[in-house]
Amino acid sequence: MKSATSFKRLLMRGAALAAVTFATASCSWLQSLDKDQTLDWSADKLYSEARLALDDSNWTQAKDYYQKLEARYPFGQYAQQAQIELIYATWKDGDAPGAVQAADRFLRTYPNHANSDYVMYLKALATLNETDSWFNKLAAEDLAERDANASREAFDTFKELALRYPDSRFAPEARRRMHGLVLAQAEHELKTAQYYFVRHAYVAAIDRAQRVVREFQNTPMRDDALELIAKSYDALKITDLAADTRRIIELNKNGERSQPTR
Template sequence: MALTLHQLRTRAATLVLAAAVAALGAGCTKIETDITQGWDAQRLYEEARTAASDSDWTRAQDYYTKLESRYPFGRYAQQAQIESAYAYWRDGDAAQCVQACDRFLRQYPNHANSDYVLYLKALATLNQRNTIFTSLLTQDIYERDADAAQTAFDTLKELVERFPQSRYAHEARRRMHELVLSQAHHEYNIARFYYERHAYVAAIERAQNVVRTFQQTPYSDDALELIRDCYREMGVTDLENDVNRVLELNQNRER
Protein backbone atom coordinates (compact mmCIF):
# COMPACT_ATOMS: atom_id res chain seq x y z
CA MET A 1 0.00 0.00 0.00
CA ALA A 2 1.45 3.33 -0.99
CA LEU A 3 2.35 5.72 1.83
CA THR A 4 1.11 9.25 1.86
CA LEU A 5 3.50 12.21 1.86
CA HIS A 6 2.69 12.87 5.53
CA GLN A 7 3.47 9.29 6.51
CA LEU A 8 6.79 9.39 4.63
CA ARG A 9 7.80 12.57 6.44
CA THR A 10 6.82 11.11 9.82
CA ARG A 11 8.81 7.93 9.20
CA ALA A 12 11.87 9.91 8.07
CA ALA A 13 11.74 12.07 11.18
CA THR A 14 11.48 8.97 13.36
CA LEU A 15 14.54 7.42 11.71
CA VAL A 16 16.57 10.62 12.15
CA LEU A 17 15.60 10.81 15.84
CA ALA A 18 16.48 7.17 16.39
CA ALA A 19 19.88 7.66 14.74
CA ALA A 20 20.57 10.73 16.91
CA VAL A 21 19.66 8.86 20.08
CA ALA A 22 21.88 5.95 19.07
CA ALA A 23 24.80 8.28 18.33
CA LEU A 24 24.32 10.08 21.65
CA GLY A 25 24.24 6.79 23.48
CA ALA A 26 27.42 5.65 21.78
CA GLY A 27 29.10 8.94 22.67
CA CYS A 28 28.09 8.67 26.32
CA THR A 29 29.40 5.13 26.47
CA LYS A 30 32.74 6.32 25.13
CA ILE A 31 32.96 9.22 27.59
CA GLU A 32 32.15 7.04 30.56
CA THR A 33 34.74 4.41 29.69
CA ASP A 34 37.54 4.42 32.27
CA ILE A 35 40.48 2.15 31.57
CA THR A 36 41.53 2.35 35.21
CA GLN A 37 38.41 0.60 36.47
CA GLY A 38 39.57 -2.43 38.42
CA TRP A 39 43.14 -1.21 38.86
CA ASP A 40 44.49 -1.69 42.33
CA ALA A 41 46.52 0.95 44.18
CA GLN A 42 49.85 -0.42 43.02
CA ARG A 43 48.80 -0.40 39.36
CA LEU A 44 47.55 3.19 39.60
CA TYR A 45 50.77 4.29 41.31
CA GLU A 46 53.01 2.55 38.80
CA GLU A 47 51.09 3.94 35.83
CA ALA A 48 51.25 7.44 37.36
CA ARG A 49 55.02 7.10 37.79
CA THR A 50 55.36 5.95 34.18
CA ALA A 51 53.34 8.93 32.95
CA ALA A 52 55.47 11.27 35.06
CA SER A 53 58.69 9.78 33.68
CA ASP A 54 57.31 10.52 30.20
CA SER A 55 56.54 14.10 31.31
CA ASP A 56 52.86 13.45 30.72
CA TRP A 57 51.90 15.43 33.80
CA THR A 58 48.19 15.61 33.04
CA ARG A 59 47.85 11.83 32.81
CA ALA A 60 50.05 11.36 35.88
CA GLN A 61 47.88 13.81 37.81
CA ASP A 62 44.75 11.93 36.77
CA TYR A 63 46.14 8.63 38.06
CA TYR A 64 47.40 10.15 41.32
CA THR A 65 43.99 11.73 41.93
CA LYS A 66 42.20 8.44 41.34
CA LEU A 67 44.64 6.64 43.58
CA GLU A 68 44.01 9.08 46.46
CA SER A 69 40.26 8.91 45.92
CA ARG A 70 39.97 5.12 45.73
CA TYR A 71 42.64 4.13 48.23
CA PRO A 72 42.97 7.07 50.67
CA PHE A 73 44.40 4.95 53.48
CA GLY A 74 46.65 2.66 51.48
CA ARG A 75 50.43 2.67 51.59
CA TYR A 76 50.63 4.53 48.29
CA ALA A 77 48.30 7.38 49.23
CA GLN A 78 50.84 9.58 51.05
CA GLN A 79 53.48 9.23 48.36
CA ALA A 80 50.86 9.91 45.71
CA GLN A 81 50.05 13.24 47.37
CA ILE A 82 53.71 14.27 47.30
CA GLU A 83 54.22 13.25 43.69
CA SER A 84 50.91 14.84 42.72
CA ALA A 85 52.16 18.18 44.09
CA TYR A 86 55.36 17.77 42.10
CA ALA A 87 53.35 16.97 38.96
CA TYR A 88 51.36 20.19 39.41
CA TRP A 89 54.59 22.15 39.71
CA ARG A 90 56.16 20.58 36.63
CA ASP A 91 52.95 21.14 34.70
CA GLY A 92 53.17 24.87 35.47
CA ASP A 93 50.28 24.99 37.94
CA ALA A 94 52.08 26.60 40.88
CA ALA A 95 48.88 27.50 42.76
CA GLN A 96 47.63 23.90 42.75
CA CYS A 97 51.08 22.72 43.82
CA VAL A 98 51.03 25.04 46.85
CA GLN A 99 47.55 23.85 47.79
CA ALA A 100 48.61 20.20 47.50
CA CYS A 101 51.68 20.86 49.66
CA ASP A 102 49.62 22.64 52.32
CA ARG A 103 47.10 19.80 52.38
CA PHE A 104 49.87 17.23 52.80
CA LEU A 105 51.59 19.19 55.58
CA ARG A 106 48.30 19.54 57.47
CA GLN A 107 47.57 15.84 57.22
CA TYR A 108 51.10 14.57 57.84
CA PRO A 109 53.03 17.28 59.72
CA ASN A 110 55.71 14.85 60.90
CA HIS A 111 56.13 12.86 57.72
CA ALA A 112 59.67 11.85 56.83
CA ASN A 113 59.42 13.80 53.58
CA SER A 114 58.01 17.00 55.08
CA ASP A 115 61.30 18.78 54.36
CA TYR A 116 60.94 18.05 50.66
CA VAL A 117 57.31 19.19 50.63
CA LEU A 118 58.26 22.46 52.34
CA TYR A 119 61.01 23.01 49.77
CA LEU A 120 58.63 22.27 46.90
CA LYS A 121 56.04 24.64 48.36
CA ALA A 122 58.62 27.44 48.53
CA LEU A 123 59.65 26.89 44.91
CA ALA A 124 56.03 26.90 43.78
CA THR A 125 55.29 30.05 45.78
CA LEU A 126 58.19 31.84 44.11
CA ASN A 127 56.95 30.60 40.73
CA GLN A 128 53.69 32.44 41.31
CA ARG A 129 55.45 35.77 41.38
CA ASN A 130 55.80 38.12 38.46
CA THR A 131 59.29 39.33 37.66
CA ILE A 132 59.14 42.25 40.08
CA PHE A 133 62.80 41.89 40.96
CA THR A 134 63.81 42.81 37.41
CA SER A 135 61.29 45.52 36.59
CA LEU A 136 59.51 48.41 38.27
CA LEU A 137 55.81 47.86 38.72
CA THR A 138 52.98 49.67 40.46
CA GLN A 139 52.68 49.74 44.22
CA ASP A 140 49.70 47.38 44.48
CA ILE A 141 51.41 44.71 42.36
CA TYR A 142 54.54 45.00 44.46
CA GLU A 143 52.60 44.56 47.68
CA ARG A 144 50.92 41.39 46.40
CA ASP A 145 54.28 40.02 45.36
CA ALA A 146 55.87 40.97 48.66
CA ASP A 147 53.33 38.72 50.37
CA ALA A 148 54.33 35.79 48.15
CA ALA A 149 58.01 36.48 48.73
CA GLN A 150 57.48 36.59 52.49
CA THR A 151 55.52 33.32 52.38
CA ALA A 152 58.32 31.63 50.45
CA PHE A 153 60.92 33.00 52.86
CA ASP A 154 58.94 31.80 55.89
CA THR A 155 58.53 28.36 54.32
CA LEU A 156 62.26 28.05 53.68
CA LYS A 157 62.97 29.28 57.19
CA GLU A 158 60.65 26.61 58.63
CA LEU A 159 62.48 23.97 56.61
CA VAL A 160 65.88 25.10 57.91
CA GLU A 161 64.73 25.35 61.52
CA ARG A 162 62.83 22.05 61.62
CA PHE A 163 65.21 20.04 59.47
CA PRO A 164 68.71 21.60 59.79
CA GLN A 165 70.33 18.39 58.55
CA SER A 166 68.01 17.99 55.59
CA ARG A 167 69.51 17.54 52.15
CA TYR A 168 67.45 20.59 51.15
CA ALA A 169 68.60 22.83 54.02
CA HIS A 170 71.72 24.18 52.29
CA GLU A 171 69.79 25.07 49.15
CA ALA A 172 67.03 26.60 51.28
CA ARG A 173 69.56 28.89 53.01
CA ARG A 174 71.00 29.92 49.66
CA ARG A 175 67.57 30.75 48.28
CA MET A 176 66.70 32.71 51.42
CA HIS A 177 69.83 34.81 50.93
CA GLU A 178 69.02 35.40 47.26
CA LEU A 179 65.46 36.31 48.13
CA VAL A 180 66.60 38.93 50.63
CA LEU A 181 69.02 40.40 48.08
CA SER A 182 66.31 40.47 45.43
CA GLN A 183 63.85 42.21 47.72
CA ALA A 184 66.47 44.75 48.76
CA HIS A 185 67.40 45.41 45.13
CA HIS A 186 63.79 45.88 44.14
CA GLU A 187 63.08 48.25 47.01
CA TYR A 188 66.18 50.26 46.11
CA ASN A 189 65.07 50.43 42.47
CA ILE A 190 61.74 51.86 43.54
CA ALA A 191 63.57 54.53 45.56
CA ARG A 192 65.62 55.42 42.48
CA PHE A 193 62.46 55.47 40.39
CA TYR A 194 61.04 58.18 42.66
CA TYR A 195 64.35 60.04 42.81
CA GLU A 196 64.65 60.27 39.03
CA ARG A 197 61.16 61.77 38.92
CA HIS A 198 62.09 64.33 41.61
CA ALA A 199 59.72 62.75 44.16
CA TYR A 200 62.38 63.10 46.85
CA VAL A 201 60.23 62.51 49.92
CA ALA A 202 58.90 59.23 48.49
CA ALA A 203 62.43 58.25 47.46
CA ILE A 204 63.74 58.88 50.99
CA GLU A 205 60.98 56.77 52.52
CA ARG A 206 61.78 53.84 50.22
CA ALA A 207 65.52 54.17 50.71
CA GLN A 208 65.11 54.33 54.50
CA ASN A 209 63.19 51.05 54.31
CA VAL A 210 66.19 49.47 52.58
CA VAL A 211 68.50 50.72 55.34
CA ARG A 212 66.21 49.48 58.12
CA THR A 213 65.13 46.15 56.66
CA PHE A 214 68.12 45.11 54.56
CA GLN A 215 71.01 46.54 56.55
CA GLN A 216 73.27 43.54 55.92
CA THR A 217 73.01 43.79 52.13
CA PRO A 218 75.19 45.85 49.76
CA TYR A 219 72.14 47.97 48.94
CA SER A 220 72.13 49.57 52.37
CA ASP A 221 74.97 51.98 51.55
CA ASP A 222 73.50 52.58 48.08
CA ALA A 223 70.27 53.59 49.76
CA LEU A 224 72.13 55.94 52.13
CA GLU A 225 73.81 57.62 49.18
CA LEU A 226 70.43 58.06 47.54
CA ILE A 227 69.03 59.61 50.73
CA ARG A 228 71.99 62.00 50.84
CA ASP A 229 71.39 62.99 47.19
CA CYS A 230 67.71 63.62 47.92
CA TYR A 231 68.56 65.95 50.80
CA ARG A 232 71.07 67.74 48.56
CA GLU A 233 68.42 68.26 45.87
CA MET A 234 65.98 69.48 48.51
CA GLY A 235 68.57 71.87 49.98
CA VAL A 236 68.48 70.28 53.43
CA THR A 237 72.19 70.65 54.14
CA ASP A 238 72.27 69.54 57.79
CA LEU A 239 70.60 66.19 57.03
CA GLU A 240 72.80 65.73 53.98
CA ASN A 241 75.87 66.16 56.21
CA ASP A 242 74.47 63.71 58.77
CA VAL A 243 74.10 61.02 56.10
CA ASN A 244 77.61 61.73 54.82
CA ARG A 245 78.99 61.11 58.30
CA VAL A 246 77.19 57.77 58.49
CA LEU A 247 78.59 56.78 55.11
CA GLU A 248 82.11 57.70 56.21
CA LEU A 249 81.74 55.60 59.38
CA ASN A 250 80.59 52.64 57.32
CA GLN A 251 83.50 53.01 54.92
CA ASN A 252 86.00 53.18 57.78
CA ARG A 253 84.48 50.11 59.40
CA GLU A 254 84.92 48.10 56.19
CA ARG A 255 88.63 48.95 55.90
Protein backbone atom coordinates (compact mmCIF):
# COMPACT_ATOMS: atom_id res chain seq x y z
CA MET A 1 0.00 0.00 0.00
CA LYS A 2 2.84 2.32 0.91
CA SER A 3 4.71 1.57 -2.29
CA ALA A 4 1.54 2.24 -4.34
CA THR A 5 1.15 5.64 -2.65
CA SER A 6 4.78 6.52 -3.33
CA PHE A 7 4.38 5.49 -6.94
CA LYS A 8 1.28 7.66 -7.24
CA ARG A 9 3.15 10.66 -5.79
CA LEU A 10 5.99 10.04 -8.19
CA LEU A 11 3.60 10.08 -11.12
CA MET A 12 1.99 13.32 -9.92
CA ARG A 13 5.40 14.93 -9.45
CA GLY A 14 6.43 13.85 -12.93
CA ALA A 15 3.23 15.26 -14.43
CA ALA A 16 3.78 18.58 -12.64
CA LEU A 17 7.36 18.73 -13.87
CA ALA A 18 6.23 17.98 -17.41
CA ALA A 19 3.62 20.75 -17.20
CA VAL A 20 6.23 23.27 -16.02
CA THR A 21 8.63 22.18 -18.76
CA PHE A 22 5.87 22.49 -21.40
CA ALA A 23 4.86 25.94 -20.15
CA THR A 24 8.46 27.12 -20.18
CA ALA A 25 8.99 25.80 -23.68
CA SER A 26 5.74 27.41 -24.85
CA CYS A 27 6.77 30.78 -23.44
CA SER A 28 10.16 30.53 -25.12
CA TRP A 29 8.47 29.64 -28.40
CA LEU A 30 6.03 32.55 -28.16
CA GLN A 31 8.86 34.92 -27.28
CA SER A 32 10.75 33.76 -30.34
CA LEU A 33 7.68 34.53 -32.44
CA ASP A 34 7.40 38.01 -30.93
CA LYS A 35 11.06 38.80 -31.52
CA ASP A 36 11.61 41.18 -34.42
CA GLN A 37 13.84 39.33 -36.86
CA THR A 38 15.04 42.65 -38.29
CA LEU A 39 16.50 44.03 -35.05
CA ASP A 40 20.07 43.34 -36.09
CA TRP A 41 19.63 44.26 -39.74
CA SER A 42 21.80 46.97 -41.22
CA ALA A 43 20.41 49.80 -43.34
CA ASP A 44 21.62 47.97 -46.45
CA LYS A 45 19.80 44.81 -45.41
CA LEU A 46 16.54 46.62 -44.58
CA TYR A 47 16.56 48.51 -47.85
CA SER A 48 17.38 45.49 -50.00
CA GLU A 49 14.66 43.42 -48.31
CA ALA A 50 12.17 46.27 -48.71
CA ARG A 51 12.97 46.46 -52.42
CA LEU A 52 12.54 42.72 -52.80
CA ALA A 53 9.13 42.93 -51.12
CA LEU A 54 8.21 45.87 -53.36
CA ASP A 55 9.25 43.99 -56.51
CA ASP A 56 7.15 41.02 -55.35
CA SER A 57 4.12 43.32 -54.83
CA ASN A 58 4.18 42.48 -51.12
CA TRP A 59 3.13 46.02 -50.23
CA THR A 60 2.47 45.45 -46.52
CA GLN A 61 5.86 43.83 -45.97
CA ALA A 62 7.58 46.54 -47.96
CA LYS A 63 5.88 49.22 -45.86
CA ASP A 64 7.02 47.54 -42.67
CA TYR A 65 10.66 47.41 -43.79
CA TYR A 66 10.67 50.98 -45.12
CA GLN A 67 9.13 52.30 -41.90
CA LYS A 68 11.76 50.50 -39.81
CA LEU A 69 14.51 51.80 -42.07
CA GLU A 70 13.20 55.36 -41.71
CA ALA A 71 12.90 55.03 -37.92
CA ARG A 72 16.31 53.42 -37.31
CA TYR A 73 18.41 55.23 -39.90
CA PRO A 74 16.68 58.63 -40.42
CA PHE A 75 19.86 60.27 -41.70
CA GLY A 76 21.35 57.35 -43.60
CA GLN A 77 22.04 57.10 -47.30
CA TYR A 78 18.68 55.39 -47.97
CA ALA A 79 16.50 57.72 -45.88
CA GLN A 80 15.04 59.91 -48.62
CA GLN A 81 14.72 57.16 -51.22
CA ALA A 82 13.02 54.94 -48.66
CA GLN A 83 10.46 57.67 -47.97
CA ILE A 84 9.64 57.93 -51.67
CA GLU A 85 9.25 54.18 -52.07
CA LEU A 86 7.19 54.08 -48.88
CA ILE A 87 4.72 56.51 -50.49
CA TYR A 88 4.35 54.15 -53.42
CA ALA A 89 3.98 51.06 -51.21
CA THR A 90 1.41 52.85 -49.03
CA TRP A 91 -0.67 53.80 -52.07
CA LYS A 92 -0.48 50.30 -53.55
CA ASP A 93 -1.38 48.80 -50.17
CA GLY A 94 -4.74 50.60 -50.32
CA ASP A 95 -4.02 53.51 -47.99
CA ALA A 96 -4.48 56.39 -50.43
CA PRO A 97 -4.95 59.12 -47.76
CA GLY A 98 -1.80 57.93 -46.00
CA ALA A 99 0.12 58.10 -49.28
CA VAL A 100 -1.11 61.66 -49.92
CA GLN A 101 -0.09 62.74 -46.43
CA ALA A 102 3.34 61.11 -46.80
CA ALA A 103 3.82 62.82 -50.19
CA ASP A 104 2.89 66.22 -48.76
CA ARG A 105 5.28 65.67 -45.85
CA PHE A 106 8.12 64.74 -48.22
CA LEU A 107 7.51 67.74 -50.50
CA ARG A 108 7.52 70.11 -47.52
CA THR A 109 10.73 68.61 -46.16
CA TYR A 110 12.58 68.30 -49.51
CA PRO A 111 11.00 70.90 -51.84
CA ASN A 112 13.95 70.80 -54.24
CA HIS A 113 14.55 67.07 -54.26
CA ALA A 114 15.56 65.58 -57.59
CA ASN A 115 12.55 63.23 -57.48
CA SER A 116 9.94 65.79 -56.41
CA ASP A 117 8.22 65.42 -59.77
CA TYR A 118 7.73 61.70 -59.15
CA VAL A 119 6.41 62.33 -55.63
CA MET A 120 3.90 64.84 -57.01
CA TYR A 121 2.85 62.30 -59.62
CA LEU A 122 2.28 59.68 -56.91
CA LYS A 123 0.34 62.20 -54.84
CA ALA A 124 -2.01 62.93 -57.75
CA LEU A 125 -2.62 59.23 -58.40
CA ALA A 126 -3.28 58.61 -54.70
CA THR A 127 -5.65 61.59 -54.59
CA LEU A 128 -7.77 60.00 -57.31
CA ASN A 129 -8.00 56.85 -55.17
CA GLU A 130 -8.86 58.65 -51.94
CA THR A 131 -12.61 58.21 -52.44
CA ASP A 132 -12.17 54.44 -52.03
CA SER A 133 -10.85 54.71 -48.47
CA TRP A 134 -12.91 53.39 -45.56
CA PHE A 135 -13.00 56.85 -44.00
CA ASN A 136 -14.65 58.45 -47.00
CA LYS A 137 -17.16 55.59 -47.22
CA LEU A 138 -18.31 56.59 -43.74
CA ALA A 139 -18.40 60.32 -44.46
CA ALA A 140 -21.75 62.01 -44.81
CA GLU A 141 -20.90 64.16 -47.85
CA ASP A 142 -22.33 63.44 -51.29
CA LEU A 143 -20.36 60.73 -53.11
CA ALA A 144 -20.53 62.33 -56.54
CA GLU A 145 -19.41 65.70 -55.20
CA ARG A 146 -16.56 64.02 -53.33
CA ASP A 147 -15.40 62.36 -56.56
CA ALA A 148 -15.44 65.75 -58.28
CA ASN A 149 -13.43 67.29 -55.45
CA ALA A 150 -10.80 64.55 -55.69
CA SER A 151 -10.61 65.06 -59.45
CA ARG A 152 -10.06 68.79 -59.04
CA GLU A 153 -7.33 68.24 -56.44
CA ALA A 154 -5.61 65.68 -58.64
CA PHE A 155 -5.88 68.04 -61.62
CA ASP A 156 -4.22 70.83 -59.63
CA THR A 157 -1.36 68.49 -58.65
CA PHE A 158 -0.85 67.30 -62.22
CA LYS A 159 -0.92 70.93 -63.38
CA GLU A 160 1.69 71.97 -60.81
CA LEU A 161 3.88 69.07 -61.92
CA ALA A 162 3.60 70.00 -65.59
CA LEU A 163 4.35 73.68 -64.91
CA ARG A 164 7.19 73.22 -62.44
CA TYR A 165 8.83 70.33 -64.25
CA PRO A 166 7.97 70.70 -67.95
CA ASP A 167 10.88 68.47 -68.96
CA SER A 168 10.08 65.73 -66.46
CA ARG A 169 9.42 62.28 -67.86
CA PHE A 170 6.13 62.42 -65.93
CA ALA A 171 5.02 65.74 -67.51
CA PRO A 172 3.49 64.24 -70.70
CA GLU A 173 1.48 61.75 -68.64
CA ALA A 174 0.43 64.55 -66.28
CA ARG A 175 -0.86 66.62 -69.21
CA ARG A 176 -2.68 63.62 -70.65
CA ARG A 177 -4.35 62.95 -67.33
CA MET A 178 -5.27 66.62 -66.96
CA HIS A 179 -7.12 66.45 -70.28
CA GLY A 180 -8.91 63.29 -69.19
CA LEU A 181 -9.87 64.82 -65.86
CA VAL A 182 -11.34 67.89 -67.56
CA LEU A 183 -13.53 65.66 -69.73
CA ALA A 184 -14.50 63.55 -66.74
CA GLN A 185 -15.46 66.60 -64.66
CA ALA A 186 -17.48 68.06 -67.51
CA GLU A 187 -19.30 64.77 -67.98
CA HIS A 188 -19.94 64.57 -64.24
CA GLU A 189 -21.54 68.01 -64.20
CA LEU A 190 -23.62 67.23 -67.28
CA LYS A 191 -24.88 63.95 -65.83
CA THR A 192 -25.76 65.73 -62.60
CA ALA A 193 -27.76 68.30 -64.59
CA GLN A 194 -29.53 65.49 -66.46
CA TYR A 195 -30.28 63.79 -63.15
CA TYR A 196 -32.05 66.92 -61.91
CA PHE A 197 -33.85 67.39 -65.22
CA VAL A 198 -35.49 63.95 -65.30
CA ARG A 199 -36.67 64.58 -61.73
CA HIS A 200 -38.24 67.88 -62.81
CA ALA A 201 -35.82 69.95 -60.71
CA TYR A 202 -35.34 72.34 -63.59
CA VAL A 203 -33.73 75.23 -61.71
CA ALA A 204 -31.08 72.88 -60.31
CA ALA A 205 -30.60 71.36 -63.77
CA ILE A 206 -30.01 74.82 -65.28
CA ASP A 207 -27.52 75.68 -62.55
CA ARG A 208 -25.41 72.54 -63.12
CA ALA A 209 -25.62 72.80 -66.90
CA GLN A 210 -24.52 76.44 -66.78
CA ARG A 211 -21.48 75.28 -64.82
CA VAL A 212 -20.56 73.05 -67.76
CA VAL A 213 -20.88 75.96 -70.19
CA ARG A 214 -18.95 78.29 -67.92
CA GLU A 215 -16.10 76.04 -66.80
CA PHE A 216 -15.84 73.47 -69.62
CA GLN A 217 -16.72 75.43 -72.72
CA ASN A 218 -14.03 73.74 -74.80
CA THR A 219 -15.38 70.23 -74.22
CA PRO A 220 -17.93 68.28 -76.29
CA MET A 221 -20.33 68.48 -73.31
CA ARG A 222 -20.91 72.21 -73.78
CA ASP A 223 -23.58 71.98 -76.48
CA ASP A 224 -25.41 69.17 -74.68
CA ALA A 225 -25.47 71.37 -71.59
CA LEU A 226 -26.86 74.29 -73.57
CA GLU A 227 -29.59 72.09 -75.05
CA LEU A 228 -30.48 70.90 -71.55
CA ILE A 229 -30.71 74.51 -70.39
CA ALA A 230 -33.07 75.32 -73.26
CA LYS A 231 -35.27 72.30 -72.48
CA SER A 232 -35.36 73.27 -68.80
CA TYR A 233 -36.49 76.80 -69.69
CA ASP A 234 -39.18 75.24 -71.92
CA ALA A 235 -40.38 73.16 -68.98
CA LEU A 236 -40.48 76.28 -66.79
CA LYS A 237 -42.42 78.15 -69.54
CA ILE A 238 -39.65 80.76 -69.83
CA THR A 239 -39.77 80.86 -73.60
CA ASP A 240 -37.58 83.93 -74.17
CA LEU A 241 -34.59 82.44 -72.31
CA ALA A 242 -35.13 79.12 -74.07
CA ALA A 243 -35.01 80.93 -77.44
CA ASP A 244 -31.89 82.88 -76.42
CA THR A 245 -30.14 79.65 -75.44
CA ARG A 246 -30.97 78.00 -78.76
CA ARG A 247 -29.62 81.03 -80.62
CA ILE A 248 -26.33 80.55 -78.76
CA ILE A 249 -26.31 76.90 -79.85
CA GLU A 250 -26.77 77.93 -83.47
CA LEU A 251 -24.06 80.57 -83.22
CA ASN A 252 -21.68 77.97 -81.87
CA LYS A 253 -22.50 75.59 -84.68
CA ASN A 254 -22.06 78.30 -87.32
CA GLY A 255 -18.76 79.34 -85.76
CA GLU A 256 -17.50 75.76 -85.91
CA ARG A 257 -18.53 75.44 -89.55
CA SER A 258 -16.65 78.62 -90.44
CA GLN A 259 -13.41 77.37 -88.87
CA PRO A 260 -10.80 76.68 -91.60
CA THR A 261 -10.02 73.01 -92.10
CA ARG A 262 -6.46 71.89 -91.54
